[in-house]
Amino acid sequence: xxxxxxxxxxxxxxxxxxxxxxxxxxxxxxxxxxxxxxxxxxxxxxxxxxxxxxxxxxxxxxxxxxxxxxxxxxxxxxxxxxxxxxxxxxxxxxxxxxxxxxxxxxxxxxxxxxxxxxxxxxxxxxxxxxxxxxxxxxxxxxxxxxxxxxxxxxxxxxxxxxxxxxxxxxxxxxxxxxxxxxxxxxxxxxxxxxxxxxxxxxxxxxxxxxxxxxxxxxxxxxxxxxxxxxxxxxxxxxxxxxxxxxxxxxxxxx
Numbered sequence: 476x477x478x479x480x481x482x483x484x485x486x487x488x489x490x491x492x493x494x495x496x497x498x499x500x501x502x503x504x505x506x507x508x509x510x511x512x513x514x515x516x517x518x519x520x521x522x523x524x525x526x527x528x529x530x531x532x533x534x535x536x537x538x539x540x541x542x543x544x545x546x547x548x549x550x551x552x553x554x555x556x557x558x559x560x561x562x563x564x565x566x567x568x569x570x571x572x573x574x575x576x577x578x579x580x581x582x583x584x585x586x587x588x589x590x591x592x593x594x595x596x597x598x599x600x601x602x603x604x605x606x607x608x609x610x611x612x613x614x615x616x617x618x619x620x621x622x623x624x625x626x627x628x629x630x631x632x633x634x635x636x637x638x639x640x641x642x643x644x645x646x647x648x649x650x651x652x653x654x655x656x657x658x659x660x661x662x663x664x665x666x667x668x669x670x671x672x673x674x675x676x677x678x679x680x681x682x683x684x685x686x687x688x689x690x691x692x693x694x695x696x697x698x699x700x701x702x703x704x705x706x707x708x709x710x711x712x713x714x715x716x717x718x719x720x721x722x723x724x725x726x727x728x729x
Contacts, residue, residue, distance in 0.1 A: 510564045511577040517557055518717065521710055524550050528707040535700040543699035550706055551691065558683050565589075569675045579720030588629060588682040593622050593689040596709075600693060603708035604701045614696045622689050629682055636674050 531538065531546060565572045572589050585591070597619045600607075607615065690709075694702050 506564065506568045506571060507576045510560070510575075513560050514577050517553075517560075518714070520553060522714060524553060525707060525710040525714065528703055528710065532703050532707055535703060540699045543703060547694065547699065547702050547706065551694070554687065554690070558687055561590075561683065562680065565676055565679055569672050569679065572679065573675065579717075579724050581720035581723050582716055585716060588633060589679055590683060590686055591713075593626060593682075593685045594619065596689050596693050596705075597622075599708045599712070600697070600705055603704045604697065606701065611696055615693070618689070618692050618696070622685065625685050629678065629685065632678055632681075636671070636678065639671070639674075 527546065528550070531543065535543065561572065575583065575586075575589070578586075597615065600615060693705065697705060
């Protein structure tokens with residue numbers, strides 16, 4: 476699948492430049508390891524689902540819609556599991572979710588608010604489903620416009636967060652906190668950091684909700700056989716990006 480389907484991340488204030496109280500580094504390492512272990516298992520199941528989707532795609536004409544819908548339901552539940560675990564991870568360390576060590580640098584280059592851009596769903600539909608009815612075209616186009624509007628709103632909110640972080644008083648406070656000795660952090664530093672964390676958590680929750688809702692709404696528009704092709708294309712792209720990222724890191728290490 477052509478890389479024109481991919482998307483770029485909006486830069487955010489370098490999260491790792493902030494000094495945290497003593498012991499946070501250990502907790503961060505533990506949090507990252509916990510999510511990485513979950514992700515590895517999730518990706519193994521994703522590969523199995525892709526195999527099932529590709530096999531089903533070849534035999535759709537012989538299968539009942541009820542059987543296709545059962546597979547679709549299981550795969551959507553699989554994605555829901557990912558978002559639920561990601562939400563728990565964000566609650567533990569939102570900064571780590573925005574700078575995810577469990578992804579390769581290649582994968583991170585294609586993130587938008589710590590995940591894929593919702594509009595990617597429509598590119599996947601265009602590339603994998605060539606038998607949309609006129610009514611489906613109209614509904615997909617309407618959903619696409621609505622999604623673009625919500626994406627712009629989230630981009631605006633991200634820009635506001637970036638502006639607050641880059642504002643001189645806040646920037647000075649964060650830099651000052653980085654220079655404190657013996658892990659001494661003032662209450663004001665904690666207050667600012669908590670407010671920033673809260674803004675990022677809300678932004679991520681809204682972005683993840685838009686991602687999942689967009690995919691679910693697309694599935695509701697497509698027929699079951701079309702949905703199988705759409706979900707197969709989505710899984711193929713995700714796993715391909717993962718493979719490319721791992722290959723690049725292996726080549727750099729050599």
